[in-house]
Amino acid sequence: MQFSFYSKLLGSLALLGSVLTLQSNIAHAQANVANYPSKTVKMIVPLTPGSGADIAGRIVGKSLTEIWKQPVIVENRPGAGGLIGTGVVVNSDSDGYTLLVQSASYAANPAIYKKLPYDLKSLTDVSILGTSxxxxxxxxxxxxxxxxxxxxxxxxxxxxxxxxxxxxxxxxxxxxxxxxxxxxxxxxxxxxxxxxxxxxxxxxxxxxxxxxxxxxxxxxxxxxxxxxxxxxxxxxxxxxxxxxxxxxxGFPNFEIGLWVGVWAPSATPKGILQKINTDINKALQEPEVKTAYAKAGITIKLMNLAETEKFVRSEINKYSKIAKDAGIEPQ
The missing domain is CATH 3.40.190.10 (Periplasmic binding protein-like II)
Incomplete structure (x- = not known):
């Protein structure tokens, strides 16, 4: 009888410990979201300086530095059609401090390569910076x-x-x-x-x-x-x-455009993803960003997280069809 009592007591204490740990983790996660960003945010552009993604990323990054009161650094990691830089972000911590800024090449790559060096599910769609x-x-x-x-x-x-x-x-x-x-x-x-x-x-x-x-x-x-x-x-x-x-x-149905997006590792907390999306949309409405975009011929597209995901999925399907119809064999 006494053994049963102590066994139940230990079980209850273990359960209480688990609950307290869960509450602590939740509180910690909420604190991280509330304090984000508390240090430098790195934007990885997997293309060369002067590319479309690089231009848009630097314009928006400058504005985010002012909004967040933290440095936003653009780092170019070109190579293999963007695969090298993308891999850097895939393998980074899921804390919102390393982001991918890539062009529509993100949607084109799956149509060209038989096997990507990363799983598309390793990244989550965050925002669209603009189109041109x-x-x-x-x-x-x-x-x-x-x-x-x-x-x-x-x-x-x-x-x-x-x-x-x-x-x-x-x-x-x-x-x-x-x-x-x-x-x-x-x-x-x-x-x-x-x-x-x-x-x-x-x-x-x-x-x-x-x-x-x-x-x-x-x-x-x-x-x-x-x-x-x-x-x-x-x-x-x-x-x-x-x-x-x-x-x-003479080709009335011809239309295809470049766009630039932002991605983060898929395990990044939803609250941080939401904050990044909201603040990017805020940056895109700043007069300085609008002026810089106008000079560069970039059109602003404000999208929430769900709209961004829907847009990127449709673009992946579009480029897949283009590659198939063009008879391009995946490498």
């Missing part, structure tokens, strides 16, 4: 003066004329493949380390064209170093109202 069209650019000295000129040349030499991208599996790669597919042409893909390199090679005439993010190419466009044959948006851009869209040149 691609500008199909050729060298200012290029013989191609229109979309028709480029398409006619490609049809005359199927598979021989090169086009540039910011890397295998990047969004610029699949945007170009979508263009080639729509036009019924075959061209030779030449991947580079990032957008700056792809643009320079196109300026030099070593590739026929590059599907450049508008914010990346705007300086070369305004400086007369490249010629834009068309934008990939449905309507003209405010920052480049004199440049026609590809759609208005």
């Amino acid at each position: 069209p691609y500008a199909l650019v050729v060298s200012a000295e290029s013989p191609y003066k229109s979309i028709k000129d480029l398409v006619d040349a490609a049809k005359a030499q199927p598979g021989n004329i090169p086009f540039a991208s910011a890397g295998v599996g990047s969004s610029t790669h699949l945007a170009a493949e979508y263009f080639n597919q729509t036009m019924g042409i075959k061209m030779l893909h030449v991947p580079y380390k990032g957008s700056p390199e792809a643009i320079q090679e196109t300026i030099a005439g070593r590739t026929a064209y590059y599907m450049a993010p508008l914010q990346t190419a705007i300086g070369q466009i305004q400086g007369g170093k490249v010629r834009v044959l068309g934008l990939t948006s449905a309507t003209r851009s405010e920052i480049a109202a004199d440049i026609p869209t590809i759609a208005e040149q």
